[in-house]
Amino acid sequence: MQSRQLGRKGPMVSALGLGCMGMSEFYTGGTELESVATLEYAIDHGITFFDTADMYGVGANEQLLGRVIRGRRDGLIIATKFGFARGPKGEYRGVNGKPEYVRQCCEASLKRLGIETIDLYYQHRVDPATPIEETVGAMAELVRAGKVRHLGLSEASAATIRRAHAVHPIAALQSEYSLWSREPETSVLPTLRELGIALVAYSPLGRGFLSGQIRSIDDLAADDYRRSSPRFQGANFQKNLDLVDLLQRLAKAKGATAAELALAWVLSQGPDIVPIPGTKRRSYLAENMRSVNLSLSADDLKVIAEAMPVGVVAGDRYPATTMRTVNL
Numbered sequence: 001m002q003s004r005q006l007g008r009k010g011p012m013v014s015a016l017g018l019g020c021m022g023m024s025e026f027y028t029g030g031t032e033l034e035s036v037a038t039l040e041y042a043i044d045h046g047i048t049f050f051d052t053a054d055m056y057g058v059g060a061n062e063q064l065l066g067r068v069i070r071g072r073r074d075g076l077i078i079a080t081k082f083g084f085a086r087g088p089k090g091e092y093r094g095v096n097g098k099p100e101y102v103r104q105c106c107e108a109s110l111k112r113l114g115i116e117t118i119d120l121y122y123q124h125r126v127d128p129a130t131p132i133e134e135t136v137g138a139m140a141e142l143v144r145a146g147k148v149r150h151l152g153l154s155e156a157s158a159a160t161i162r163r164a165h166a167v168h169p170i171a172a173l174q175s176e177y178s179l180w181s182r183e184p185e186t187s188v189l190p191t192l193r194e195l196g197i198a199l200v201a202y203s204p205l206g207r208g209f210l211s212g213q214i215r216s217i218d219d220l221a222a223d224d225y226r227r228s229s230p231r232f233q234g235a236n237f238q239k240n241l242d243l244v245d246l247l248q249r250l251a252k253a254k255g256a257t258a259a260e261l262a263l264a265w266v267l268s269q270g271p272d273i274v275p276i277p278g279t280k281r282r283s284y285l286a287e288n289m290r291s292v293n294l295s296l297s298a299d300d301l302k303v304i305a306e307a308m309p310v311g312v313v314a315g316d317r318y319p320a321t322t323m324r325t326v327n328l
Contacts, residue, residue, distance in 0.1 A: 001046030002292055004274050006077075008196035010150050010171035011119060013077045015267065015292050017049030018042045018285070019202060019278030020065055024057030026225045030280035032064070039068040041282045043076070045289065051174075051202070051276045053081035053124055054109050058090050062112035070114055079200075080109050081154060081174075083124030095325060097127030099138035106142050122152035122174055126328040132156075132164050140168035152200070155326040158191040170197050175326075177201035177273070179210060179262055179304070180231075180243070180313035183327070193272065203317075204266045204275035206231070209240060211259040211284075212248050230315030239314040246307050256294055259284075263291035265304055 002015040023035035042050070050069075052061045062080060069076055082105035085093040102123075109118060121142065123135055142148040150171035153164055164170055173192055177184050177199060184192075184199060192199055205211050207226050214220065217227065217237055226232050231240055244258060251261035259277075266275045277288045296304075316323055 001048075001289070003048075004198075004271055006120065006150065006198040006200070006274065007169070007171035007272075009169060010198060011077050013049035013274060014047045015274065016047065016263070016289060017051055017079075017200070017274055017276035018047050019276040020050060020052045020061055021056045022278045023064060023280045024061035026056075034282070035064060035280045036068055038280055038282050038285055039065065041285060043068075043072055045286075047285075047289070048075055049077045049079070049274065049276065051079045051200070052113075053084075053122075054105055054112075055081075055084040055086050055124065058086055058088070059108070059112050062109055066112055066114040073115060077119045078113060078115060079120035079122065079152070079174075080113065080118055081122040081124035082106065082109070083122075083127065083154075095125045095127045097123060097130040097132070097135035099134055102135060102138040103142070106147055110147065117146060118148045120150045120152050120171060121148040122154050122172075123156075124154050125325045126153070126156050126160055128328055132160050133167050136164045136167040136170075143168065155328070156188075157327045158187040160328060161188070161191055161195070161197065165195050165197070170195070172198040172200045172274075174200040174202055174276075176203045176317060177266065177269075177275075178204045178206050179247070179265055179308050180206050180240070181317055182310045185310070188327075193270075197272075199270075199273045201266050201273055201275040202278075205259055205262055205277050205288075210244060210247060210262040212244050212257070215241070228319050229317070230319065231313060231317060233315065236315035243308055243312065247304075250304060250307060254294065254296075254300070256290075257287060259287055260291040260294050261296075261304075263288055264294040264296050265301070267291065268296045268301060 085096045152172040154174040248258045251258045
């Protein structure tokens with residue numbers, strides 16, 4: 001497994017991280033036994049970067065990861081997030097970036113993870129009701145207290161990133177980035193590179209769509225949250241499936257799968273980008289890890305760019321209400 005650095009002064013992490021969200025919520029079909037086996041497989045095969053959040057499974061995801069890393073903490077970079085407030089039954093209570101809430105969330109995450117220090121602590125979404133300076137100021141206090149090592153933001157705009165970075169160095173921005181979600185390229189990615197901040201790319205496989213494994217909306221369980229995504233609905237589904245079929249043909253020519261090619265494309269966009277594809281199965285993790293060794297030439301990248309140009313995907317990446325929480 002290769003390594004990459006998160007920001008100019010951030011930690012070294014495996015070039016490919018593991019997103020843990022689906023092990024506890026939103027996606028269906030897995031088991032805790034297989035999730036644990038997948039996490040152990042990742043550690044055994046060189047993955048050092050693990051991503052979770054306090055809202056995934058209302059804390060259950062942090063607890064799951066905490067159990068697996070107990071006794072294996074050395075060398076691992078654990079990232080978690082705060083910001084989405086939820087009640088004990090999972091009900092959503094909005095976004096909260098108030099300083100006292102930041103401190104409360106950090107203490108709770110440390111306890112659930114069973115660790116003394118969080119390596120990378122993100123604000124999951126920007127709270128429009130709280131100045132970013134106040135939120136990041138509270139996060140900086142956690143660094144000084146030794147509870148957190150590095151700070152991050154998620155789905156923040158270029159302007160917000162600059163304001164936050166002026167308060168305390170930001171090591172990484174986590175935002176959706178893939179062949180069908182190219183929005184960071186406009187203003188966010190140039191800002192990150194100017195300031196020396198890494199991009200941690202979540203959903204680099206388009207919530208599984210770019211893997212080619214989803215052929216019909218009926219492949220998703222009735223309670224799978226992807227059914228609410230515009231890209232998975234109506235005519236958009238078939239238009240996007242046509243793009244995936246094209247991606248599969250390009251991948252076959254390289255002796256790879258569509259997932260490997262899609263991840264290799266993200267990795268090829270710069271050494272300051274670290275994709276964190278999520279999976280709860282060892283077989284998919286092994287496939288994803290092969291992307292690190294898939295080399296794409298300039299000609300390969302040109303062919304991919306012509307096949308999947310910016311803006312070609314049909315539909316927004318989130319429903320309208322959720323889209324209002326990004327790029328703030």
